[in-house]
Amino acid sequence: MSGPEGLRLNTEEQCYMPSSPTIGRPVAVLGIGSMGTAIAKALIEAGHHVTVWNRSRERLAGLTGCFVAETAVEACRDAEITFTCFSNLPATYDVLKQPGVVGALQGKALVPMSTATPDEVHGFQRFAQASGIDYLDAKIAVTPAQIGAPTAVIFFAGPQALFLRVEPVLRALAGRATLMGQRIDGAVLGDFAFLSVYFASTIGILHGAAFLRNSGLNIEQFFGLIPCFLDEINARSQSFRKMIVAGDYTDVQSALKTDLAGARLLANATANAGMQNLFSDALIELMQDAVAQGHGDLDSAAMVQAFSKIMSTPQPVEVPG
Amino acid sequence: MSGPEGLRLNTEEQCYMPSSPTIGRPVAVLGIGSMGTAIAKALIEAGHHVTVWNRSRERLAGLTGCFVAETAVEACRDAEITFTCFSNLPATYDVLKQPGVVGALQGKALVPMSTATPDEVHGFQRFAQASGIDYLDAKIAVTPAQIGAPTAVIFFAGPQALFLRVEPVLRALAGRATLMGQRIDGAVLGDFAFLSVYFASTIGILHGAAFLRNSGLNIEQFFGLIPCFLDEINARSQSFRKMIVAGDYTDVQSALKTDLAGARLLANATANAGMQNLFSDALIELMQDAVAQGHGDLDSAAMVQAFSKIMSTPQPVEVPG
Known part of the structure; x- marks a missing residue:
């Protein structure tokens, strides 16, 4: 050879x-x-x-x-x-x-x-x-x-x-x-968008597992359902796509303020389970910010608008190494 | 009839x-x-x-x-x-x-x-x-x-x-x-675990879309890839399951401190895109907390331990209505 x-x-x-x-x-x-x-x-x-x-x-x-x-x-x-x-x-x-x-x-x-x-x-x-x-x-x-x-x-x-x-x-x-x-930075930017989804989703899964375990429930059942949860999230993301492309968030599948009420119930439940509340507090803060920007009655897809708000004084974050 | x-x-x-x-x-x-x-x-x-x-x-x-x-x-x-x-x-x-x-x-x-x-x-x-x-x-x-x-x-x-x-x-x-x-609260608790995954994942998707749009890139391509991202997240969640059940986070697929470095790069990129940083700051705070608890060199699945930390003085969150 x-x-x-x-x-x-x-x-x-x-x-x-x-x-x-x-x-x-x-x-x-x-x-x-x-x-x-x-x-x-x-x-x-x-x-x-x-x-x-x-x-x-x-x-x-x-x-x-x-x-x-x-x-x-x-x-x-x-x-x-x-x-x-x-x-x-x-x-x-x-x-x-x-x-x-x-x-x-x-x-x-x-x-x-x-x-x-x-x-x-x-x-x-x-x-x-x-x-x-x-x-x-x-x-x-x-x-x-x-x-x-x-x-x-x-x-x-x-x-x-x-x-x-x-x-x-x-x-x-x-x-x-x-x-x-x-443009040469396209792959880097695409990967950051992926990381947004990946980090948030995996942290959400770990928090859900921690919550059930702290509540004395079966986590095997929970992990067995993850593919179904992700199916539901995929279906929801396709409705996000339509709304974002149209720039119209008024065909409400789930209103931002309804999700905020749900996140508050979650915070209460995690506190009752004796867990620290960093995760649910973060959800509440993100949703509250979007509600404060006037999107509360719109579909939650309108959070894309809240994230996009241009700051008057951008604050670059220092990257180690 | x-x-x-x-x-x-x-x-x-x-x-x-x-x-x-x-x-x-x-x-x-x-x-x-x-x-x-x-x-x-x-x-x-x-x-x-x-x-x-x-x-x-x-x-x-x-x-x-x-x-x-x-x-x-x-x-x-x-x-x-x-x-x-x-x-x-x-x-x-x-x-x-x-x-x-x-x-x-x-x-x-x-x-x-x-x-x-x-x-x-x-x-x-x-x-x-x-x-x-x-x-x-x-x-x-x-x-x-x-x-x-x-x-x-x-x-x-x-x-x-x-x-x-x-x-x-x-x-x-x-x-x-x-x-x-x-136990009669099992369905409520299961639903909270689902909401952990659902809220975090959908917010991550909306943030990713906002980031690409603010960077002038195509969001249709991004939404077309969401099912693939969710496949990857599902595969990762099955490795989480094994580690959590075994209580062993040393078979590192991705170390928590590596993810934290990635979240910091994301924060820098969103700041450069002129976006507000609530989302990436929340990721960093959650990961930093787990690193501070000594899990930095372990697989990110160890965040489940950080979330489970029992607080000495539980602070119930007030639920409106």
């Missing part, structure tokens, strides 16, 4: 399926942590010619059916697309600044998948443009276990032509590989 | 399907608002012999295939199960105290579906026991549009034998008709 020159084939023979030349494309994955491993495995499974590189070799043992490069430059030299899976963009720069790497990436697609801020991706765009690298930003909205799933979401941002060029490969990673726009 | 004596059949002939006597059971629905209408329609569609009553007659026009009673007592006299769909328990008492109603309900199942507090359902239990009425409490975790759906959740509480007696009828209302326990 021949691979790119000088590369060691990492395979247990019984697992290795030679890729179909009609679909297999040469790709590299730099940074083989838990996410990099999932990315590499999904690409291998889809029949691509995958070369991986990681600073330490221990993490590579579990990967079969791919080539292992000794250096980053060796990994991306023959790759049409290079995915980087480091913990952040500074760590990504460290690798890209190794001798020869930028040269090896020129004219090819580079897809960094690290967490980043809008400022950081703008900076990375300047670096990529100056280096002649085709930069497609990516932000992953799933855990490693969900990589490759039909419902997995990865946000992308960058030139549409570049996205279309690599899209068939991206589909192997996420059934819902989504170009959020050609 | 003969009905209970003195009852007017409310039907357009072309819509009326006589119920199969093998499955049709005589039931009553008191209070025909939007939820009562949905309940009555689902029962009619399932082939039950439904009699409805409402204080005003206007709301009854849309209901066909059922009998309309002139009084509440007339409606429940021959019903094996009476569902009440008033806005709260005080309004329910008002109807039950009409002459003859309590007598008509003796030895039969009464299922009040109003919003209520644990104290109120305990009071209602005393009333039902003193009156010889078989009381099964119900709390509805879906909008009227979802009544009858296979994934619709309605929580019930009361004697298991009573639940089993009426369960086939309840299944017509909600595929996931769930007995939360024999």
Whole structure:
């Protein structure tokens, strides 16, 4: 079995399926942590010619059916697309600044998948443009276990032509590989919108479980119903969509002031269960703010208006590190 | 077509399907608002012999295939199960105290579906026991549009034998008709746990939409991805379940302190988008509290421990009305 020159084939023979030349494309994955491993495995499974590189070799043992490069430059030299899976963009720069790497990436697609801020991706765009690298930003909205799933979401941002060029490969990673726009911060912003939903929902689930447990009730039953709750929330979100697009919140399915009354009952119940009230207090504060802005009789979807209120003096929050 | 004596059949002939006597059971629905209408329609569609009553007659026009009673007592006299769909328990008492109603309900199942507090359902239990009425409490975790759906959740509480007696009828209302326990406040508590998830998730969705709109990005794309986000949240919740049951949060999928760093990035991004920061500040406060309790290096599921912290001096929250 021949691979790119000088590369060691990492395979247990019984697992290795030679890729179909009609679909297999040469790709590299730099940074083989838990996410990099999932990315590499999904690409291998889809029949691509995958070369991986990681600073330490221990993490590579579990990967079969791919080539292992000794250096980053060796990994991306023959790759049409290079995915980087480091913990952040500074760590990504460290690798890209190794001798020869930028040269090896020129004219090819580079897809960094690290967490980043809008400022950081703008900076990375300047670096990529100056280096002649085709930069497609990516932000992953799933855990490693969900990589490759039909419902997995990865946000992308960058030139549409570049996205279309690599899209068939991206589909192997996420059934819902989504170009959020050609502006380079689109993926970061899409991921923040996902995090709004993800953080709030998971905290709500944990609070519900804590409440039942503190009340002496069965949490297995509760967790068994979560898919049904999420179905109901999905149905509700589609009504939100219609109202927000129309800018009309008067077709009330549930009025904001009714929800506020419900949140107050919840606060009372959690206090009676001997729990701290940070969670329900936060719900009440958010709803009260929207009611104070005059949306109480409207559908709760009108909270989108309350959140959108432009402050006269924006207060940037300091980000550590 | 003969009905209970003195009852007017409310039907357009072309819509009326006589119920199969093998499955049709005589039931009553008191209070025909939007939820009562949905309940009555689902029962009619399932082939039950439904009699409805409402204080005003206007709301009854849309209901066909059922009998309309002139009084509440007339409606429940021959019903094996009476569902009440008033806005709260005080309004329910008002109807039950009409002459003859309590007598008509003796030895039969009464299922009040109003919003209520644990104290109120305990009071209602005393009333039902003193009156010889078989009381099964119900709390509805879906909008009227979802009544009858296979994934619709309605929580019930009361004697298991009573639940089993009426369960086939309840299944017509909600595929996931769930007995939360024999203690009478079980349905109320289950509904509060649902509200934790529902309020937090819907607010998270509205905040995500507001963020994208304020950033000049497409919200249609975002709403199209909501089912995928909820899939990811469901997968995560099943890992929460395992950790909470085991009481072990050390198999970290996402550490609490990592989520806190993400919430801080979100706060910075919303501030930069010119939005008010109530939402992200609330996330940060909740996560910081759990980190301060020593859970920062554990999986975020450990927030369930932070919520459960017993306060030394519980502060009941005043509930209006």
